[in-house]
Amino acid sequence: MQADPRVITKEWYDRLLEHYSEAEVMELAIFVAVNLGFHAVFSTLEFPPAWDHVGPGGKHVERAPAPAG
Numbered sequence: 001m002q003a004d005p006r007v008i009t010k011e012w013y014d015r016l017l018e019h020y021s022e023a024e025v026m027e028l029a030i031f032v033a034v035n036l037g038f039h040a041v042f043s044t045l046e047f048p049p050a051w052d053h054v055g056p057g058g059k060h061v062e063r064a065p066a067p068a069g
Contacts, residue, residue: 016025 013025016028020028
């Protein structure tokens, strides 16, 4: 989705609407948009995450230690 938003088509939304209300689909879309934006901005700041997460290639990445000081 983030790499190529064209993958999200009307048919994709129609399938979501088979299971969720229009309001729920919009809430999901806004949640995804906000999170993609946060991740894009945070990746430019180059600070370590505050939690462990899955990194490139599906490898577990541990939280970086806090700098001494």
